[in-house]
Amino acid sequence: MQAKRRLVKGNEAIALGAVAGGCDAFFGYPITPQNEVPEILSSEMPRHGRVFLQAESEVASINMVYGAAAAGLRAMTSSSSPGISLMMEGMSYIAGAELPCLVVNVMRGGPGLGSIAASQADYFQAVKGGGHGDYRCIVLAPWNVEEMYAFPGIAFDMADRYRNPAMILADGVLGQMMEPACIPSEPPAASHPEKPWAANGRNGRSHKNVANSLVIDPHELRDHNRKLQAKYQQMQAECKWDTRLADDAEIIVVAYGITARIAFSACKLARKRGIKAGLFRPITLYPFPAKPLLETAANAKSLLVVELSSGQMVEDVRLTINGKQPVAFYGEMGGVIPSPAEVCERIVEAAQ
Amino acid sequence: MSTIIERPGTQTPEGLNCVFEKPRAMSDKPFHYCPGCSHGTYHRLVGEMIDEFDLMSRTVGVCPVGCAVFAYEYFEFDMVEASHGRAPAVATGVKRCLPDRFVFTYQGDGDLASIGMAETIHAAARGENITVFFVNNGIFGMTGGQMAPTSLIGQKTTTSQAGRDPMLTGQPIKVCELLSSLDGVAYLARVPLSSPKNIKTCRKYMRNAVRCQLEGKGFALVEALSPCPVQWGMTPGDAIDYIDEKVVKVFPPGEFINKLND
Amino acid sequence: MDLCQINERVCKGCELCVKFCPQHALEMSEGRNSAGFHPAYLAHPDLCTGCALCAEMCPEAGIVVYRRQKARASQTQTG
Numbered sequence: 102m103q104a105k106r107r108l109v110k111g112n113e114a115i116a117l118g119a120v121a122g123g124c125d126a127f128f129g130y131p132i133t134p135q136n137e138v139p140e141i142l143s144s145e146m147p148r149h150g151r152v153f154l155q156a157e158s159e160v161a162s163i164n165m166v167y168g169a170a171a172a173g174l175r176a177m178t179s180s181s182s183p184g185i186s187l188m189m190e191g192m193s194y195i196a197g198a199e200l201p202c203l204v205v206n207v208m209r210g211g212p213g214l215g216s217i218a219a220s221q222a223d224y225f226q227a228v229k230g231g232g233h234g235d236y237r238c239i240v241l242a243p244w245n246v247e248e249m250y251a252f253p254g255i256a257f258d259m260a261d262r263y264r265n266p267a268m269i270l271a272d273g274v275l276g277q278m279m280e281p282a283c284i285p286s287e288p289p290a291a292s293h294p295e296k297p298w299a300a301n302g303r304n305g306r307s308h309k310n311v312a313n314s315l316v317i318d319p320h321e322l323r324d325h326n327r328k329l330q331a332k333y334q335q336m337q338a339e340c341k342w343d344t345r346l347a348d349d350a351e352i353i354v355v356a357y358g359i360t361a362r363i364a365f366s367a368c369k370l371a372r373k374r375g376i377k378a379g380l381f382r383p384i385t386l387y388p389f390p391a392k393p394l395l396e397t398a399a400n401a402k403s404l405l406v407v408e409l410s411s412g413q414m415v416e417d418v419r420l421t422i423n424g425k426q427p428v429a430f431y432g433e434m435g436g437v438i439p440s441p442a443e444v445c446e447r448i449v450e451a452a453q
Numbered sequence: 454m455s456t457i458i459e460r461p462g463t464q465t466p467e468g469l470n471c472v473f474e475k476p477r478a479m480s481d482k483p484f485h486y487c488p489g490c491s492h493g494t495y496h497r498l499v500g501e502m503i504d505e506f507d508l509m510s511r512t513v514g515v516c517p518v519g520c521a522v523f524a525y526e527y528f529e530f531d532m533v534e535a536s537h538g539r540a541p542a543v544a545t546g547v548k549r550c551l552p553d554r555f556v557f558t559y560q561g562d563g564d565l566a567s568i569g570m571a572e573t574i575h576a577a578a579r580g581e582n583i584t585v586f587f588v589n590n591g592i593f594g595m596t597g598g599q600m601a602p603t604s605l606i607g608q609k610t611t612t613s614q615a616g617r618d619p620m621l622t623g624q625p626i627k628v629c630e631l632l633s634s635l636d637g638v639a640y641l642a643r644v645p646l647s648s649p650k651n652i653k654t655c656r657k658y659m660r661n662a663v664r665c666q667l668e669g670k671g672f673a674l675v676e677a678l679s680p681c682p683v684q685w686g687m688t689p690g691d692a693i694d695y696i697d698e699k700v701v702k703v704f705p706p707g708e709f710i711n712k713l714n715d
Numbered sequence: 716m717d718l719c720q721i722n723e724r725v726c727k728g729c730e731l732c733v734k735f736c737p738q739h740a741l742e743m744s745e746g747r748n749s750a751g752f753h754p755a756y757l758a759h760p761d762l763c764t765g766c767a768l769c770a771e772m773c774p775e776a777g778i779v780v781y782r783r784q785k786a787r788a789s790q791t792q793t794g
Contacts, residue, residue: 125550126546126549126550128546152549152550154545154549156542156545156575157571157572157575158571160539160542160571160572161539161542161545161571161572161575162542164535164536164539164542164543164546164572165542165543165545165546165549166546167533167535167536167539167542167543167546168515168533168535168542168543168544168545168546168547168548168550169546169547169549169550170546171533171543171546171547172513172533172546172547172550172551172554174550174551176546176550190536191536191539194535194536198534300513300531300532300533300547301513301531301547301551301554302510302511302512302513302530302531302551302554302555303509303510303511303512303529303530303531304510304511305510309525309528309529309530309531309532310531311525311531311532311533311534312532312533312534313525313532313533313534314534315522315523315534465781466716466781468716468783468784469716469718469781469782469783469784470781470782470783470784471779471780471781472765472767472780472781472782473767473770473771473778473779473780474779474780475776475777475779476776479776483724483725483775484725484774484775484776486774487727488727488728488729488752488774489727489729489730489731489774490774491774492774493773493774493775493776494772494773494774494776496776497776500776648735648772649735649768649771649772652771652772653771682729688730689729689730689731690729690730690731690734693731693734
């Protein structure tokens with residue numbers, strides 16, 4: 102079936118992408134700027150014979166996701182920064198119990214209640230674990246509405262493959278903006294992998310299944326942690342990235358999500374001023390595409406990281422580059438979004 | 454001394470009928486609970502329900518955080534270990550996705566009535582078709598005997614060392630009374646585990662609570678008033694007497710809601 | 716054959732079975748089990764009627780109770 106190109110809102114794309122990606126159950130709590138996700142799913146999920154439930158809080162949402170994921174279903178929730186903070190305990194349990202699920206964070210300004218404008222200040226929380234304990238989430242960062250549609254399915258597949266929580270890290274602009282996208286009117290049939298570990302009733306199974314993150318013996322917990330770490334190492338092979346105008350670039354601008362869109366425009370502006378600027382866009386923020394970045398930046402004189410934060414991803418970039426080239430940073434905070442011209446000025450500065 | 458029986462009831466001698474044995478739904482693992490703690494008794498009753506209703510193959514139990522955190526070790530069916538207080542939300546997730554499974558939570562009073570009160574109330578308000586086995590022993594046992602929202606006035610705990618002061622920490626929360634105003638609740642009962650007779654009553658209540666779920670009636674909860682001899686600083690025998698003398702005065706037993714015949 | 720068999724391995728010596736035995740057939744052992752508890756034991760098998768109240772009260776699910784297949788249990792007791 103040929104999908105017609107039409108104007109789609111980012112949050113709508115996430116919701117429809119979740120259905121297309123085989124989401125069996127959605128649990129969520131209202132928070133701006135992601136409200137279209139639960140609103141659309143409240144009718145789409147039952148229409149496809151799937152589960153939608155508005156929970157009493159983000160804390161309950163993530164624990165309902167935990168239960169559904171433990172039972173072997175593709176479960177997700179969606180929220181925005183303060184709500185995601187509330188889910189961190191549950192995320193840690195889900196990671197500890199090695200359950201797959203999807204959490205969408207349409208980021209807004211912080212800290213605290215912050216604002217409802219777009220931000221990328223939850224990068225650390227998303228890629229460094231976020232909750233307690235040594236764990237990592239798979240983190241995908243879309244940059245347009247088509248990726249907002251495609252990533253839920255990709256995230257579910259990765260989550261199932263590694264039995265690990267996955268997060269889509271979007272922002273208020275991506276969630277709220279509309280742009281043309283090809284989205285099928287009916288979702289394709291999603292394939293679900295077997296989950297022999299699911300706690301879904303023994304039904305003739307020779308052993309019981311327990312979804313659990315409690316490992317009271319220190320040596321056993323150490324072994325469990327080593328297993329998790331080995332899994333995270335394995336994930337490195339799945340890192341995804343995108344480059345634009347990077348082949349001959351003297352300066353590599355590193356940005357993700359909506360900032361990468363602005364940075365790409367800025368690179369084109371810079372080229373008009375004779376500066377060979379190119380874009381490196383991490384698509385998986387965890388695993389971070391370190392090797393591809395090193396290779397892309399190999400011939401560049403310098404790098405510039407642009408974020409809607411005080412500088413979070415820049416730390417991973419600097420760890421990757423490890424002093425080989427200067428890495429400059431430009432960030433805006435609190436929901437302020439720089440224009441391509443402003444970013445271009447920083448490219449010019451950094452290139453000197 | 455009688456012989457050591459590794460698995461009581463597995464071999465019934467000739468000429469005898471086994472009238473009481475550990476339920477088949479339970480594992481052989483000895484409980485980690487303190488002497489005289491009735492978590493083991495309540496576990497056994499849960500196991501009896503699974504056996505009696507033949508639910509082993511389709512049960513998903515949800516464990517709490519607290520003394521019963523290892524409950525999954527003692528049963529032979531599938532289980533999910535929830536975080537502190539979130540068992541009703543976890544059970545909601547399981548039950549909504551697999552409505553033909555028997556889904557229950559097993560929770561203590563710290564878990565259910567303190568940190569997890571929101572999840573408890575909202576699962577009840579939604580009429581979530583799950584069964585909650587609630588153990589109320591009026592104290593945080595696992596962490597060392599701190600005050601619970603269900604601790605009695607004047608009760609000495611490690612965080613109310615002069616006795617619980619209502620001016621400072623309010624009155625005990627009565628979960629059954631609190632939930633009885635919610636239309637989604639199909640079954641609500643409280644019983645002390647203080648005598649064989651009361652345990653039989655508890656079994657009857659639990660049977661009703663299980664039936665509620667099997668018949669799709671909605672949220673069911675049985676509150677078992679239980680002794681915590683170690684943290685109460687009493688012998689097991691005295692702790693049992695204390696329930697009948699003191700605890701039931703604050704937490705009156707009985708059925709609060711029964712919509713089985715509606 | 717005792718009608719009431721106590722799994723001494725799991726007994727924690729809480730004495731609830733002793734407290735609730737209507738026949739006073741149970742007592743606490745002087746010896747200790749592997750966990751260090753004085754386990755309960757059926758001191759007077761002849762008194763035991765197989766009523767199972769001890770098993771009902773046992774928090775360890777550690778007591779198994781039998782009854783004779785004929786209802787006249789008290790007359791046919793052989794121990």
